Amino acid sequence: MNPSTTPPAATPAATPASDAATRALADAVREIEHHVAAAGWDAPVRVFALVRTQAALAAEPSLAAQLTPQTLAAAQAEPWHLTSIEQEGLPDAPDLETLLAGLSWPQTVDGVAVTAERVVLPPAAEAQMPADPDEALAWLLAHPDREDVRLAVGVLREGPTWCAVRQRAHDSDDQVGQGADVVPGLLEALRATLA
Structure with missing residues (x-):
């Protein structure tokens, strides 16, 4: 998987504000992915609320003491700078889709991100x-062409999306693939939590 280091392409409907939001989201998703990667593989699903740092500081000035000087400077320079807040005590759910279907966010939350590990196969495999779920799981885990991946996916209320994908076989920060629409089904499930 080749990493994408170019900024997202502007669409005809893109505005400077939406470009800034997309860049901020891409930065936040990359930061979340690197944070989760530092804990290693075989991790549970993690969910993060995304809030504009300037608004969070205005609402809770004591937050400044928890941020680095570099983060504070970035937030002052960029109105769309985002702070991620990991959600603890998530409800029990049998799968990611069920978990997301049970989440909703107040208007003070600008976006949401999630990390999850998946096993993927080539389409032919x-x-x-x-068809049996138990047999399918055993078959999948034993398949020689399986790939373990970690997905970090984020969406903003304003519309921008960003995804980062790390393969266990290429577990290096410079080998993380990125793009705006890499995991469309998961993006839509996340977007629904903001409705």
Whole structure:
């Protein structure tokens, strides 16, 4: 997987504000992915609320003591600078889709991000997977072409999206693939939590 280091392409409807929001979201998703990667693999799903740092500081001035001088300077320079707040005590859910379906956010939250690990197969191999869920799981875990990946996916209320994907086989910060629409189904599930 080749990392993408170029900024997201502007669309005809893009504005300087939406470009700034997309850049801020991409920075936040990369930061979250690197933070989660530092804890290693085989981790549970993690969910993060995303708030504009300037608004968070205005609402809670004591937050400044928890931020580095570099973060404070970045927040002062960029109105769209985002702070991620990991959510603890998430409700029990049998899968990620069920967890997300049960989440909603107040208007003070500008966006949401999630990290999750998945096993992926080439499309040809997926067609051979057994229909029974228990057999499918055993088959998937034993398949020689399986790839373990970590997804870090974020959305903002204003519309921007960003994804980062790390493969266990290429577990290096400079090998993280990125893009605005890498995991469309997960992006839509996240967007629904902001409705």
